[in-house]
Amino acid sequence: MTSVHPDDVRAAVDAALDRADLPPVPPDELPVPDGNVAWALKVVRRSGVADALAEWSTSCTGRKQSEITVEGLLTSMVLLAVEGSPMLLNRVEAMAYRRIGDEYRGRFRTMKPTDTARRRKAAYKNVRDQFLRMCKAVDPSALPKNRRLTWEDLAREAARRSQHVDEAEAYRRLRWITNRLLQASFELLPRSVRRRWRGTIALDGTKVPVLAVGRDIEGVWESTDPDAGWHVRTNDMDVHGVPDGHPPPKRSKSVWAYELTAAIMGWDEPVRGPEVDEDGRTVRPGDRKPHPNLVLGFELHRPSPDPGGQAVSVLEGIRDPSRPISRSDGPLPAKWLVADRGYTSNAKVEDFHRPVRRLGYSLVQDYKHAELGARGDEGVDGAVMVEGHLYCHSMPEWLVNASVDLVAGRIDDTQYRHRIAEREPYLFRRKSALGDDRTRWMCPASGTCPTAMCGFKTKSFERAGRGAPEVQPDAQIVSIGAKPKACAQDSVTVRDDAFEKHRQELRFKSPEWRAVYGMLRNTIEGVNSTYKDGSSVLLEVKSRRRVRGIAAQWLLVLMLVFGENVRRVRRWQQERDEANGDPRKKARSGRRRRKDRARWQAERHRRMLAGLPVAPPPRNPRQQEIARARDREAAALREQFASR
Secondary structure (H helix, E strand, C coil), rough: CCCCCCCHHHHHHHHHHHCCCCCCCHHCCCCCCCHHHHHHHHHHHHHCCHHHHHHHHHHHCCCCCCCCCCCHHHHHHHHHHCCCCCCCCHHHHEEEEEEECCCHHHHHCCCCCCCCCCHHHHHHHHHHHHHHHHHHCCCCCCCCCCCCCCCHHHHHHHHHHHCCCCCHHHHHHHHHHHHHHHHHCCCCCCHHHHHCCCCCCCEEEEEEEECCCCCCCCECCCEEEEECEEEEECCCCCCEECCCCCCCCCCCEEEEEEEEEEEEEEECCCCCCCCCCCCCCCCCHHHHHCCCCCCEEEEEEECCCCCHHHHHHHHHHHHHCCCCCCCCCCCCCCCCCEEEEEHHHCCCHHHHHHHHHHHHCEEEEECCCCHHHHEEEECCCCCCCECCCCEEEEHHHHHHHHHHHHHCCCCCCCHHHHHHHCHHEECCEEEEEECCCCCEEEECCCCCCCCCCCCHHHHHHHHCCCCCEEEEEHHHHHHHCCCCCCCCCCEEECCCCCCCCCCCCCCCCCCCHHHHHHHHHHHHHHHHCCCCCCCCCCCCCCHHHCCCCCHHHHHHHHHHHHHHHHHHHHHHHHHHHHHCCHHHHHHHHHHHHHHHHHHHHHHHHHHHHHCCCCCCCCCHHHHHHHHHHHHHHHHHHHHHHHCC
């Protein structure tokens, strides 16, 4: 039997691979153009994140930065995020040491060769040490990671380390880094687009699983990533997390994860399409998008049953006056804010509703079944609070309980819409703001243009328009003769902090409310779906983020969100350019040219009749240059043919 030498086998395999025409370089090792590296470096420098992290990490560890610079590490992570690669440190090492050009590798101190496995391990160690040094400078947690400890040992270790950790300062640094990088992605939009946006925000939370086993439910062992927690989501959106010290419910949806509370840039007005314009042409929905839906702020935290505080922290970061990087941009505006019932119904007024309104946002919210109809404990001076607005106390019961009847199945959606429209004449109208957190509200039967007719106010029968309903005063009030203030005078004063939990600007389930709430809820759910199931971010895939700890996970998620923002801006610009280059624009240009030609012919005829010199319309410099080039080409062709 003939033996085969191993070298011959290896040579045969190499020859087979050559014949298979396989790529010689893996996709994650391909070089990156210098232009892309220059752009990423510009973003990092303009944001100021690299200098701040370098200073914090040096003061935290007492050592100067090693091998790769913080600027080089962040630039490499930005390049990976934009191309949609996983946030793995070995990918960062490949980008920093092999994929970028020599000019930038010299600047980032990554010129060492990595042609052997040992040298690659050394380069990976440099990247890992620098990243962990950055994480330590902004880590708000004193809990040890990557160690399977008992609950008692973990508490003892956390108490020992807590005296060396400034939690408030660490969170301030993390939020500052987040705001600066996300603001840099927002400022990639044209300045005119940024100024047209009025501040509409869609707010929601989603889970971010981690690569770690969760806390032992029945035993005594803690997780290797103790900063995370059990994330639980029920169908009625009542629970986001489990309080400390409580075991998680035995549900299939329970997962050991962080929670990401994100604020999405929403459209101020509903964008409908496709539609037909005045010329009979179909307008695609993409032609009408005023801007892409970007993530403007987020907060990564342990899942909590009361996420209102984290939401307010996100909104405060968006409204921070020092957030804009460009000198021409002022603070970001505030308009509508849409959030699910996990925030609007479960959160306390002092934790969510009051701070949100102080930041300038107007809530557009839904209600639980128990919050529908009239609120018995919410009313003032003859006005009753019904689903966020003040109505006349004599509004018919079948209008007050319209939402309750819909939920109970006693009416269908068409009847419900009619009842919501019939509520409007009974609505109290805003008269004036007194300036000291109080507002005057006018009775629907008062004023020069009342919307209802009331026996307590006889002038309303003369001034009300056609179709205004007649209000039937309460028989008990008529019998005792004690009229409420709203019935005895034209308007009543209501404090702005009254009914804070349920008050909103748009009438509940009105066409305006449906348009704004539906659009923004679809926006946030679409963005969440993209972040979970998309081919680039994949927040549900925990193996794409392998470093444990809240600081490391926060920075990695930040890079993924930044990269998705950049891709969204790029796609939106491409759609806008395609829409601007469609045949309709050419047709409009042709119409303008024909109109200019007709105007010049009329002017030429007038000049000829008046005996004035007739000269062609002057060309602009670009047209003159094109005409001269055309004349030179024609002269060259004539000489060429003449020589033949």
